Amino acid sequence: MSKFFIFGAGYSGKAFARDNRNRLPVTGTTRSADNFDALREAGMTPLTFDGMLTPEIDAALPQTTHLIISIAPDEGGDPVLAAAHDAIAAMPALQWIGYLSTVGVYGDHGGAWVDETAECRPVSKRSRLRVAAEQQWRELGEKTGIPVAILRLSGIYGPGRNAFVNLANGTAKRLIKPGQVFNRIHVEDIAGALWHLAGRNQGGIFNVTDDLPAPPQDVVEYASSVMNVPPPPAISFETAQLSPMARSFYGENKRVSNAAMKAGGYRFRFPDYRCALDHMWPSGNWEQGEPRSPMKKP
Template structure:
């Protein structure tokens, strides 16, 4: 199988590290090919929306699997806008689109699943809903839409932010949300690649929790004091950071386990942080 990735970000790169051996060829896009980082062995092409590269068009045409992790913009999904003819030419390829559980909106801490209609109140989540539909239409209904929870893993977790002194305990009563370790995202992507049909699946852990609980647990592992609590109403935050507290929901992953057969490596943040701490994170 030949894999092409639109947007070689944190989750996509981790997927390649864990499952890249299952593909005969891997290529993908980044905004700046000079910033290759850990992309050895992957053909890298520039793409930041707008104009398209001839070699990128060819690689998309050749791909058996297309993984999309580029967020949509005000004008819609940039990849669909740039490559409509290439994408429409072959609907047999497997399309995996990485979306977000943020599309469910605020449910005051109540449970939601894939049958819950999107309730997107923010511009960026409305654009996500539109992008999900666009990829579903482009694929003739055969796209796998993976709605990801809050992403964390090596180099990106509460242990790291505590050690850096940037962690905060923002208290908003009743606020809960799910998370997902990047290893489990990779497993979900591979399961979707192998699944014969398109569909919609939540990719999240078993235990939605208040954000301050995660910080407190990480601080306990590190034997340091957690940061002082700050009331959400008066805490100084950017509009983007504040917007992440606009919704509170408990998201079910039952369908992910039942239909895609995914067994989570890290069903709770505690298990994941224990493993990351043992691996040296935050030290």
């Protein structure tokens, strides 16, 4: 039987575990035991990992067949490899490794389409660290003969993280920068892509992103129309008050292709933001189980 282990079982990791239709064993790590109940609710056995292996992790890794890494690198490099490189290389049952990266590794391409063969031009430090971490995981795969799938994720949204939530709590912004587009992916498609690739023990680099790169204000406007509420006022990017990190995202402009995932047989559940929002609003799961806002479906 396949056994999965997730280093960093956060938003995407919990979605993966909830999508476990064959009820396979999944173990996930978190930094704090305070998060154990959330991991158990998602269907995982929870363990703590904060940069060091524990006896519980040491006991779980040798039985693991499929390993997923969803922890960002830092100044010291990839924290999982720093703590567990040799342990992972020696895992006797390991068949596949999945590493969750970001389309940020491509940097800025002036709005042009890019696929997995495109040059990586990382702009931010966090994206440069991702490029280095990707290479380290690929090298481990070459050394051990284990297939490594690098999943380059675009902007993640889903229950609890979407334009409806932002409109309901008053944080939505309609920021206008002519020509700017962003790429996005529903968290259920991250889960689906992981199960698809893991089920085939398929390695390689894959963009996990939907069909429709779009200006961010288009998403806010569409969500407003679905909620039947006025959109927030338009704000020029040039005059907007943004944090340095938020402003840095607008320094990268590209349209990311998902053709490789489709060619490999994966069918996206939410091919664009419109169908995802159309699904989340009437189902009510956009709030992720939180009490309903006064703004209700008309």
